[in-house]
Amino acid sequence: MKNVQFKLKIFAMSFIAILLFCSFHPKEEKGWIQLFNGENLNDWQVKITKHELGENYKHTFRVENGLLKVRYDEYETFDGEFGHLFYKHNFSHYKMRVEYRFVGKQAPGGPQWANRNSGIMIHGQSPESMGKDQQFPICIEVQLLGGTKTEERSNLNLCTPGTNVVMDKKLVLDHCISSNSKTYLDNQWVTAEIEVRGDSIVKHIIDGKVVMQYTKPQLDERDPSYQKLLPPDGNNLLKNGSISLQGESHPIDFRKVELLNLGDDCN
Template sequence: MHFLPVSLRSMAFLAVLACVSSAALAEDWTALFNGKDLEGWTPKIRYSALGENYGNTFRVEDGLLKVRYDQYEKFDERFGHLFYREPLSHYRLRVEYRFVGDQAPGGPGWAIRNSGVMIHGEAPQTMAKDQDFPASIEVQLLGGAATGERTNANLCTPGTNVVMEGKLVTRHCTSSKSKTYRGDEWVTVEIEVHGGKVIRHLIDGEEVLSYEQPQLDDRDAHAKELAAKQGGQLLLNGGTISLQSESHPIDFRKVELLKLKD
């Protein structure tokens, strides 16, 4: 087993999170996206070298950070990630985004109106050229179709696991309790991260999902290699953050960070 039992101490920690959140609202946020260019960010797109922005996938236009596929003939599973330069551990990350247009030709059906923010990720330098996703915790950004329900700010775990209610969760994705967000409206998603302890997903200030003890999955060969490099430890206390390109165009008008004390 690779997780700790829920204790009174951890329960007390959960009890004060609301106070931490309220205090954070009064602080100054730092813009990670300057509205002009991709300074501070590095793309890693599948089948391309680190730093190569294949097809001008990630671009800045009209003050927005845009993810586009108009220079692709076909998507061909070229999943991409735009990595911020600094690894992080204790913080709040806030993004304002909207889905636009149609999915790239050849994109998988599940990726329609689907993108994400990766946290606690591996360094892009450790990714293989043909690797699709970094070992990380994914906060899914999801838009609904004209009909039917689809929760937003879900959790997916490429090469990782988490603990919920004292139990190790090994399934790949877990749904949040959010409503469905349709159309091209702007949506604000926040992620509150307390190192290797509690992580919360919020939409418009309301918590929709929480979990704790993010860790590498020792069933995954690449994750095992990463764990070996950190002395065999599976628990993740921090890591990279990145924005996804998964075949559906998306705009970000804000990417903001508030660092928290350990």
């Protein structure tokens, strides 16, 4: 009898351990999803400022020779047509890896700050909810910056259009915060990684090194879109959202955009 009771106790303890593991340890090996298939933009939606959703103004976003390109060769001048290319699904817990490079010269009329400037937008609003003249989605921006041999610029910085984050247990209200990365030059392929754990923690990683991290990404109540995007429960923390690639007037190539789902189910 004692032997049976002992076995039942061991079984119960093992069952509880499995439940605890499933509750607190997300499954990390569901396979990398290739968000960019190397052939077309079928799984993506274009939104360019001053234009309707789906209008790829002047062929800004295109696929050529297996590369996803942002180009301005058909523009006479850049007049605030900031572009974003949205993936078809939202995500919450994931790792994302992007390989990119800046090429060529900035479009005429592009703002000075946008030279060698692009971004990976995460936890963003849907493209359908953006206004026609809206320049940037409400989101967390992982900023991509290129430098020159004479100009040092950190990479994988944080910008917060319509959002805020928490660093060192303090709410940060600054729009852009620099990372501690080194400078990366034109025509140099760079591998940028992001680790996102819902509304708990976000890490920016380059060359395998974490160069920026923060917690509690959230809507900024100072932004005019705050009430429109606030969910019915009033919780302003960003648990998930859209992913988009940015075009800010400087040509850029992407040769890989992939994602590893870190969903916390036990199926």
